[in-house]
Amino acid sequence: xxxxxxxxxxxxxxxKKNPGHLTVSTADLIRxxxxxxxxxxxxxxxxxxxxxxxxxxxxxxxxxxxxxxEVLSRIGIGLMIGGLLIRIVIEAYSVRKSKIxxxxxxxxxxxxxxxxxxxxxxxxxGPVTYGxxxxxxxxFYVLSPEWxxxxxxxxxxxxxxxxxxxxIGMTWLIRGxxxxxxxxxxxxxxxxxxxxxxx
Amino acid sequence: MNTPQTVFEQLHTAYQPMVMQxxxxxxxxxxxxxxxxxxxxxxxxxxALPGFRSESSHKTWIYRITVNTCLQYIRKxxxxxxxxxxxxxxxxxxxxxxxERASSLMRSIGQLxxxxxxxxxxxxxxxxxxxxxxxxxxSENNLRVKIHRxxxxxxxxxxxxx
Numbered sequence: 001x002x003x004x005x006x007x008x009x010x011x012x013x014x015x016k017k018n019p020g021h022l023t024v025s026t027a028d029l030i031r032x033x034x035x036x037x038x039x040x041x042x043x044x045x046x047x048x049x050x051x052x053x054x055x056x057x058x059x060x061x062x063x064x065x066x067x068x069x070e071v072l073s074r075i076g077i078g079l080m081i082g083g084l085l086i087r088i089v090i091e092a093y094s095v096r097k098s099k100i101x102x103x104x105x106x107x108x109x110x111x112x113x114x115x116x117x118x119x120x121x122x123x124x125x126g127p128v129t130y131g132x133x134x135x136x137x138x139x140f141y142v143l144s145p146e147w148x149x150x151x152x153x154x155x156x157x158x159x160x161x162x163x164x165x166x167x168i169g170m171t172w173l174i175r176g177x178x179x180x181x182x183x184x185x186x187x188x189x190x191x192x193x194x195x196x197x198x199x
Numbered sequence: 200m201n202t203p204q205t206v207f208e209q210l211h212t213a214y215q216p217m218v219m220q221x222x223x224x225x226x227x228x229x230x231x232x233x234x235x236x237x238x239x240x241x242x243x244x245x246x247a248l249p250g251f252r253s254e255s256s257h258k259t260w261i262y263r264i265t266v267n268t269c270l271q272y273i274r275k276x277x278x279x280x281x282x283x284x285x286x287x288x289x290x291x292x293x294x295x296x297x298x299e300r301a302s303s304l305m306r307s308i309g310q311l312x313x314x315x316x317x318x319x320x321x322x323x324x325x326x327x328x329x330x331x332x333x334x335x336x337x338s339e340n341n342l343r344v345k346i347h348r349x350x351x352x353x354x355x356x357x358x359x360x361x
Contacts, residue, residue: 005350008304008357012323015301016220024238026208032238033245103267104247104260106336107314110267184274191270194314195337197345 055084079139083132225269227309307356
């Protein structure tokens with residue numbers, strides 16, 4: 001078997017002499033790497049930025065344009081903004097946690113760390129996000145009693161029903177995210193099993 | 200003076216053929232995807248360069264990045280349409296030319312499991328078992344058992360391909 005394998009090594013060596021596609025220069029690669037790093041940072045923080053902007057806009061709106069007076073309404077506002085703030089903190093923690101996955105670690109370490117990160121993401125995208133969306137929905141609907149004094153019943157029904165559709169759409173998006181995380185987790189778990197086999 | 204750019208240039212020149220070859224074997228012989236994947240490896244090399252602490256050789260370090268980048272590619276490419284292996288050009292006769300033999304080898308390697316594929320390519324690259332174990336983060340004994348099994352499987356696949 002060793003002789004046959006030596007033949008394969010020689011085929012492998014010959015193929016290596018003709019690798020093809022050696023057109024990208026080092027300078028271009030560095031430029032590409034730097035621009036990718038920048039866009040990755042932007043992507044990481046964009047989500048947090050959007051959530052922060054929404055939280056600020058809601059706070060301003062409730063302070064200047066819709067100053068609810070009743071305790072129940074204020075609890076609702078607290079639930080809506082509080083849920084968003086929790087999500088922003090979780091996103092920041094998630095960005096930090098993603099840094100444990102290092103591409104220069106051994107395959108076993110990188111696999112373990114990726115699994116730990118994906119398990120965390122699964123929790124964040126699953127129960128935690130559903131919980132936060134739940135808080136947001138409850139928060140919105142407890143505003144309705146006071147809200148109903150300022151707008152017509154038809155406008156209130158329209159707002160509440162419209163919000164319900166928004167919540168359904170949000171849940172559908174969350175489910176997609178969870179499915180994605182589960183698929184990734186399965187792939188990395190398979191790699192871990194392949195590494196463990198034969199040991 | 201060795202600036203990061205100079206070190207990177209040296210690494211790129213020295214290891215590009217090895218990286219390209221590993222990527223080609225990993226993506227079952229598709230040279231276009233392999234070229235993209237090989238670029239991704241060197242982008243990761245550039246980004247990881249400030250963290251290189253000389254605890255291992257540059258060679259082992261680049262093999263690690265190559266292996267991990269190839270494994271990450273499975274997740275990134277899961278939603279893309281992939282060319283089924285049987286459409287990648289099946290050779291029905293015994294491969295004669297060097298190119299045919301190389302592509303038959305790549306196809307056979309492509310039928311192995313992901314981790315096995317990467318391990319056998321490092322063996323074909325004549326990396327010491329100790330170094331391969333350090334790249335993968337598994338014991339040398341575990342590696343030896345794996346390599347024995349992979350060689351047998353590869354032999355069967357090569358025969359089936361002829």
